[in-house]
Amino acid sequence: GENVEQHPSTLSVQEGDSAVIKCTYSDSASNYFPWYKQELGKRPQLIIDIRSNVGEKKDQRIAVTLNKTAKHFSLHITETQPEDSAVYFCAAGGTSYGKLTFGQGTILTVHP
Amino acid sequence: KAGVTQTPRYLIKTRGQQVTLSCSPISGHRSVSWYQQTPGQGLQFLFEYFSETQRNKGNFPGRFSGRQFSNSRSEMNVSTLELGDSALYLCASSLAPGPSYEQYFGPGTRLTVT
Numbered sequence: 088g089e090n091v092e093q094h095p096s097t098l099s100v101q102e103g104d105s106a107v108i109k110c111t112y113s114d115s116a117s118n119y120f121p122w123y124k125q126e127l128g129k130r131p132q133l134i135i136d137i138r139s140n141v142g143e144k145k146d147q148r149i150a151v152t153l154n155k156t157a158k159h160f161s162l163h164i165t166e167t168q169p170e171d172s173a174v175y176f177c178a179a180g181g182t183s184y185g186k187l188t189f190g191q192g193t194i195l196t197v198h199p
Numbered sequence: 200k201a202g203v204t205q206t207p208r209y210l211i212k213t214r215g216q217q218v219t220l221s222c223s224p225i226s227g228h229r230s231v232s233w234y235q236q237t238p239g240q241g242l243q244f245l246f247e248y249f250s251e252t253q254r255n256k257g258n259f260p261g262r263f264s265g266r267q268f269s270n271s272r273s274e275m276n277v278s279t280l281e282l283g284d285s286a287l288y289l290c291a292s293s294l295a296p297g298p299s300y301e302q303y304f305g306p307g308t309r310l311t312v313t
Contacts, residue, residue, distance in 0.1 A: 119298030
């Protein structure tokens with residue numbers, strides 16, 4: 088089955104810096120890669136996603152890149168703010184209906 | 200539109216008991232997936248329902264089961280509870296199954312087994 092590895096497990100940055108979180112997946116047939124943000128005690132919130140026919144997607148301060156050859160994708164957050172502090176999960180899907188396989192999560196802390 | 204709702208939000212059960220959790224998807228969404236979230240294992244897929252049929256099942260024992268009703272609401276049941284079943288159970292809804300449709304999560308049900 089699909090396996091998703093996510094790094095780093097924790098990331099600490101200063102406000103205004105950029106943050107990058109990387110994920111690799113094992114199933115070359117995966118074609119959908121969402122990112123979720125989960126604040127403490129809250130539900131995972133979809134923040135951006137990318138499909139295999141696209142190499143990069145941006146939404147304001149957030150961008151995701153996909154390298155299908157290398158089977159990895161990354162989340163980039165620019166001009167980080169304290170409210171960006173949360174756990175971020177990457178996921179891979181598309182090979183089995185709606186099933187998503189998640190990475191282990193990255194705890195992002197943005198210091199004011 | 201109202202988001203995904205789950206009831207109850209918190210539940211405390213004893214080993215050996217059974218529990219039923221409920222999920223109401225976003226209006227118009229017909230696919231519901233269930234995930235278990237624990238600190239050690241992260242988010243793990245349980246199963247997915249579409250048009251009242253289970254389309255997909257994760258690697259969980261048969262004690263975990265579910266169903267979907269004609270109005271797309273879904274329930275999951277865990278029988279003979281074990282301490283290791285303590286977790287946050289999340290459901291997610293989408294218009295339909297597959298990579299063309301985003302999944303939106305509910306707030307989860309926090310299950311504690313003592």
